[in-house]
Amino acid sequence: MSAITIFCDFDGPIADVSDRYYATYRQGLAWAQTTAQAQGDPLTVRYLSKSQFWTFKQNRIPDRQIAHWSGLNGCQIDAFLAQVSRIVNQATLLNYDQVQPQARAGLDILRQCGVRVVLVTLRPPDQVLEFLAQHDLEWAISDLYGMPQIEAAYHNQASHKVDLLRRAIATQQRQGYDLRHSWMVGDTEADIMAGQTLGIDTVAVTCGIRSSSYLQGFRPTHLLPDLWTACQKLQQRVTLGQRP
Incomplete structure (x- = not known):
């Protein structure tokens, strides 16, 4: 695929x-x-x-x-x-959680480009699915890998994210998806380290819980303000017939 x-x-x-x-x-x-x-x-x-x-x-x-x-x-x-x-x-x-500004528009760009979005999160899957349903975003997600520990996302251990991304990659490959040009998009050092450990390009977004200066120290492939900007960048490359 x-x-x-x-x-x-x-x-x-x-x-x-x-x-x-x-x-x-x-x-x-x-x-x-x-x-x-x-x-x-x-x-x-x-x-x-x-x-x-x-x-x-x-x-x-x-x-x-x-x-x-x-x-x-x-x-x-x-x-x-x-x-x-x-x-x-x-x-x-x-209930205080909200959709990031323009995240919906960014996800819609990916849908139009035929890009699959696989969530890799330390949140329990039921929390994520409830949020997606509440905000009418189920259409944007192709697959979801979460954590059973309810406090894992708060503590955000890099080792947990590495293990979870490894499992997600292995499962997607078994399902026949070509992951040679994949990105790992996230807002913490755990996301960057996970992508780097598993050999895929990383996109650090600065709209979350880490600052631009802090994330820069982990040398992500791309450092961007938000998911919408990342999606625009990906759209340009797809439109030009390039890989991300």
């Missing part, structure tokens, strides 16, 4: 998770403050603005440091981080 296939992360290129992560952070701080007060230990927290919080996340500032700057110390930080991990995938918070 000669159709071009691209592998794509879900959070970042397609789903904007910034509102959810920020809401989780604020709820975690409120919980820490309430818990401390109930224990007779008054705590004053300092809420970072969303812009501050997301800039720190994009530049890989450790969560412990973010918690410290927010007024927590010692065991308060441990309890806060554990609470964040517990609640980040709750349904009420998942």
Whole structure:
């Protein structure tokens, strides 16, 4: 089968998770403050603005440091981080996720070009499928490889992404798809490292949870602002009869 296939992360290129992560952070701080007060230990927290919080996340500032700057110390930080991990995938918070601006238009470009999109994500598949159905995007995805661990996407281990992409590539090849010209599109170092490890070109998009300067250090094949720009680049090459 000669159709071009691209592998794509879900959070970042397609789903904007910034509102959810920020809401989780604020709820975690409120919980820490309430818990401390109930224990007779008054705590004053300092809420970072969303812009501050997301800039720190994009530049890989450790969560412990973010918690410290927010007024927590010692065991308060441990309890806060554990609470964040517990609640980040709750349904009420998942509802904060939105489609990235112009991601739908980018996916439509790929459909028009006959390019297959295979999702490789550390999210549980049922979460992804629910999001795609909610936002009428099922048509855009040819296949999906996810993780059963509900907290895997939040921790985003590169080794998990490498293993998942390896499985996706092997399965697609068994199904007869030609992957010699595939891309791995993602917004984190895990996506870049996975593509590089498995010998396919990488597209790092800067609209997600890592900054342009941070991603540049991992030397992706292409560094682009978003999925729409990546899809336009791919469309140009397909139109010109070239491979990506």
